[in-house]
Amino acid sequence: MILPPGLSDTQTTLCIGALLVAPLACAGLALINSGLGRARSAAHTMTAAMCVVAVAACIYVICGRSWQGFSGEASRTFLIGGKSWNWIGTLSPFLAGIAFDGSPALLAAWLGMIAAGLTGLIPLGSGSERWRLGAICTSTAVLAGWTFPLFAHWAWGGGWLAQLGANYGLGIGYVDVGGSGTIHVVGGLTALTMAWLLGPRRGKFGYDGMPSAIPGHNAVYILFGCLLALVGWTGLNFAGAILFAGVLPGRLALVAVNTLLGATAGGLGAAAMTRVRFGKPDSSLTANGWLGGLVSVSATCAFLPPAAAMLIGLAAGGLVALCVELFELHLDIDDPGGSVSVHAVAGIWGLLAGGALGRFPGGGEGQFLAQVVGVATLIGFVLPMTFGVNWLIERFMGQRVAPDAERQGMDLAELGAGAYPEFVTHTDDFMQR
Amino acid sequence: MAESSTRFDPLKPAGFVLLLTGWFLVLAALALLTKPAARGAFVAAGLGVESLGLVLVVRSHIAPKPDSMRQEHARPEYIREERN
Numbered sequence: 001m002i003l004p005p006g007l008s009d010t011q012t013t014l015c016i017g018a019l020l021v022a023p024l025a026c027a028g029l030a031l032i033n034s035g036l037g038r039a040r041s042a043a044h045t046m047t048a049a050m051c052v053v054a055v056a057a058c059i060y061v062i063c064g065r066s067w068q069g070f071s072g073e074a075s076r077t078f079l080i081g082g083k084s085w086n087w088i089g090t091l092s093p094f095l096a097g098i099a100f101d102g103s104p105a106l107l108a109a110w111l112g113m114i115a116a117g118l119t120g121l122i123p124l125g126s127g128s129e130r131w132r133l134g135a136i137c138t139s140t141a142v143l144a145g146w147t148f149p150l151f152a153h154w155a156w157g158g159g160w161l162a163q164l165g166a167n168y169g170l171g172i173g174y175v176d177v178g179g180s181g182t183i184h185v186v187g188g189l190t191a192l193t194m195a196w197l198l199g200p201r202r203g204k205f206g207y208d209g210m211p212s213a214i215p216g217h218n219a220v221y222i223l224f225g226c227l228l229a230l231v232g233w234t235g236l237n238f239a240g241a242i243l244f245a246g247v248l249p250g251r252l253a254l255v256a257v258n259t260l261l262g263a264t265a266g267g268l269g270a271a272a273m274t275r276v277r278f279g280k281p282d283s284s285l286t287a288n289g290w291l292g293g294l295v296s297v298s299a300t301c302a303f304l305p306p307a308a309a310m311l312i313g314l315a316a317g318g319l320v321a322l323c324v325e326l327f328e329l330h331l332d333i334d335d336p337g338g339s340v341s342v343h344a345v346a347g348i349w350g351l352l353a354g355g356a357l358g359r360f361p362g363g364g365e366g367q368f369l370a371q372v373v374g375v376a377t378l379i380g381f382v383l384p385m386t387f388g389v390n391w392l393i394e395r396f397m398g399q400r401v402a403p404d405a406e407r408q409g410m411d412l413a414e415l416g417a418g419a420y421p422e423f424v425t426h427t428d429d430f431m432q433r
Numbered sequence: 434m435a436e437s438s439t440r441f442d443p444l445k446p447a448g449f450v451l452l453l454t455g456w457f458l459v460l461a462a463l464a465l466l467t468k469p470a471a472r473g474a475f476v477a478a479g480l481g482v483e484s485l486g487l488v489l490v491v492r493s494h495i496a497p498k499p500d501s502m503r504q505e506h507a508r509p510e511y512i513r514e515e516r517n
Contacts, residue, residue: 080464168463196494209496332495366469372476373459380456380483383490384449 010249011242012102018238019107022114025232026053026121028225032291033125033337035221036284040409041129042217043419048124048136053117055137056144060116061109066091068112068149070105071158083167085160089153104243111239112152115183116144118236122187125337127194127399129201130406133414135399139194142389148186151382155182156244161377164370171367172360174374177245178237178259178298180347180354185378186386188344191335193387197394200334202406211328214336219283226267226290233294234259241302251302258301259294262313266293266346269317277321285324288338289317292346299347299371300354308357315353316346348375444493451486455479 007015030049034042069075069089077086091097098106120140127136154161155176165173176182205211216222234256241247241255270289271281293313297304304312323341327333333340355371358364393399400406405413412418458479466472 083464164463205496331491369469369473369476372480373463376456376459376476376480376483379487380452380459380479383487384452387449 007104007107007242007246008249012107014249014252015107015239015242016102018235018242019110019114020235022111022232022235022239023053023117024228025236026114026117028227028229028232029118029121029125029291031221031225031228032287033121033128035218035225036125036216036337037128038214038409039217039420039423040411040418042411043417044133044410044414045124045128046419047415048128048131048133049121051133051137052120052124052140055140056116056120057113059141059145060113060149061095062145063093064116064145064149065089065095065109065112066093066149067146068152069157070108071156071162073105073157075153075158084163085167086153086158086163087160088150089157107239108156108243111236111243112149114236115152115179116148118179119148119183119187119190120144122184122339122343123191123194125339125342126191126333126335127198128336129410130198130400131194132399132401135393135397138393138397139190139390139399142393143186143190143386147190147382147386147389148182151186151378152182154377155374156240161370161374164373165366169366170370170373171355171364172362172370174370175245175303175354175358175360175367176299176351176374177240177247177302178233179240180295180299180350181374181378183236184295184298184343185347185351185375186382188340188342188347189378189383190386190390191337191339192333192344193383193390194399195333195335195340196387197390198400200332201336202403204334205332209332211332211334216284216336222284222287226263226287229291229294230260230263233263233298237298237301240298245302247302254304254306255301257306258297258304258309261306261309262293262297262301262316263290264293265310265313266290266296266317266320269293269314269319270321271317273318273321277325282321285321285338286317288320288324288342291342292316292320295343295346296350296353299350300358303358303360304354305357305359308353312350312353312357316349319349320346348378351375442493444489448486448489448491448493451489452483453486455481455483455486458482 034045037045074090075086076088077084153159161174164170237259267290271286274282274285293316296312296316297309320341323345324338351371355368462472462475
């Protein structure tokens with residue numbers, strides 16, 4: 001979708017308020033990742049989360065924002081069949097040349113810093129308890145400095161995906177106001193890449209290839225993280241709706257209602273699914289369903305009727321609970337945070353379902369095809385690229401900790417101190433499975 | 434080092450090539466076709482090729498199960514250590 005020319009004072013004020021609470025999404029995700037891991041790696045997970053947000057924000061300002069750009073700013077384009085294809089932003093590094101007067105470009109850069117950090121936190125969930133801190137920072141730098149800004153330019157910066165409506169009559173172009181694709185599918189596919197490259201945790205799969213359960217150490221962190229994430233997500237969706245869809249203040253209540261409905265229906269969907277499959281609702285999968293609901297409605301939250309948002313969230317919650325089990329049992333993917341299911345699968349579902357069920361300006365003819373093209377780009381281009389980049393990092397510096405460090409726990413091995421020094425250590429944590 | 438990173442499987446690069454090929458088909462559909470039905474069919478074909486590539490990549494990352502492998506060296510390194 002192509003951006004409107006400017007924002008009113010009310011829109012600017014609301015956008016600033018939304019961006020102030022948006023980092024709570026990062027805090028929520030960090031708490032969830034920490035709670036889903038074991039106690040012996042809790043401090044490492046939280047420290048890594050802080051490092052990820054820090055590296056992502058700095059690298060994004062240094063070069064990421066230059067590639068991402070903003071609608072109407074300098075970029076490289078070429079002509080195919082008489083149509084202009086806008087591929088990449090060409091702005092100066094370090095936010096040089098930007099007007100610090102509350103302009104939409106400045107607010108988009110602020111949103112980009114937070115979004116890059118959130119994108120970087122997603123792979124942390126799949127690689128936790130075995131991913132070295134130095135490698136996490138390197139991988140995040142590449143993600144925030146190249147992979148995320150490139151796709152963000154296409155979707156949010158007036159790139160070729162956003163221009164699908166103007167160039168080819170596909171609705172209003174690829175729509176992703178809250179970042180289901182730009183943040184979550186990009187992060188989720190990187191999480192899948194990391195799960196593949198790092199391999200499973202020690203003891204996750206036995207001799208017969210069957211996975212063993214390694215439960216998270218703190219359900220309260222996980223569930224409180226979900227509530228924090230809801231607040232931050234609402235802020236992100238508000239800001240995205242204003243900046244990338246030109247939503248007027250009166251319509252923002254719909255964005256908030258849809259975001260809340262997506263999360264709650266997602267949580268209920270996952271609770272119901274786990275109740276049916278296991279006899280009791282599972283708290284960590286319910287939390288994953290809550291997040292999956294948030295992820296799925298974010299793409300088109302400004303254009304969905306509330307009933308559609310509820311349906312999309314409900315289906316996303318059930319889908320996430322099923323996919324977590326499928327990936328672990330049948331695809332040998334050890335993903336402690338459920339990042340691939342929550343962010344990649346629910347994000348793709350949200351982009352497609354939102355394209356089909358949303359009510360878009362101008363009738364939305366061809367909108368579903370625009371969303372399909374976006375999903376095809378994520379799977380066909382972003383996945384190979386992020387795999388290639390992380391494979392190179394793996395070849396040059398190695399990303400997994402030594403076996404002894406993993407057995408000892410990431411806190412002691414990488415940080416020298418545990419998160420809970422007064423806890424009694426369970427001996428089975430140190431037994432080889 | 435992770436098991437998946439030490440074992441070369443030709444399915445993996447083939448899968449990634451198919452993923453990229455499917456994406457180019459989708460781009461070609463946009464650039465070359467004008468009728469909505471033809472464009473939709475071509476995009477669907479591109480997605481089909483991508484799906485095939487994704488299946489290959491996913492399969493290349495699944496560790497061989499004991500029934501089908503017979504060779505001890507195909508198991509992850511840490512399991513071999515622990516059995517010894």
